[in-house]
Amino acid sequence: MTGSRSTLIPLTDVWQWQQHGNCQGMNEAVFFPPTGERGHARMMRERRAKxxxxxxxxxxxxxxxxxxxxxxxxxxxxxxxxxxxILIKDRRRGGASRVA
Ligand code: SF4
Incomplete structure (x- = not known):
């Protein structure tokens, strides 16, 4: 058998941090855009999420x-x-992709 068990991470460990997020139990519509959302509505929803x-x-x-x-x-x-x-593009080009 090849491969190492140590490289396998239980999925619950990968996602466990989400249980501690402020968004837990909130309506996900605050964080994800409805189809066709634009302009002022989008800006206000994103501002609330942020x-x-x-x-x-x-x-x-x-x-x-x-x-x-x-x-x-x-x-x-x-x-x-x-x-x-933008951050992802920057990261792919080798940038630091830090958010202040
Ligand atoms: S989306 Fe925002 S509130 Fe939810 S876990 Fe991420 S940082 Fe926290």
Missing amino acids: QICSSCPVLNKCLEHSLSLPEPFGVWGGVGESERA
Whole structure:
């Protein structure tokens, strides 16, 4: 048998940080855009989501998760879709991709 058991991580460990997020139990519509959402409505929804994220105890883990997959939709770690796309491009080019 090849391979190592030590490389296998239980899925519950990978996602456990989410149980400590401020968004737990909240309506996910705050974090993910409905079909066709644009302009002012989108800006206000993202602003609300980012406000919730700003005091989240797992913000850094959430952001890193969203950058590493990468997650294409929604606000993760206080970062919206368009901002995350820039960070991902920067990371692929070898940039630090830090969010202040
Ligand atoms: S950073 Fe935001 S999206 Fe991520 S777990 Fe916390 S509240 Fe939820």
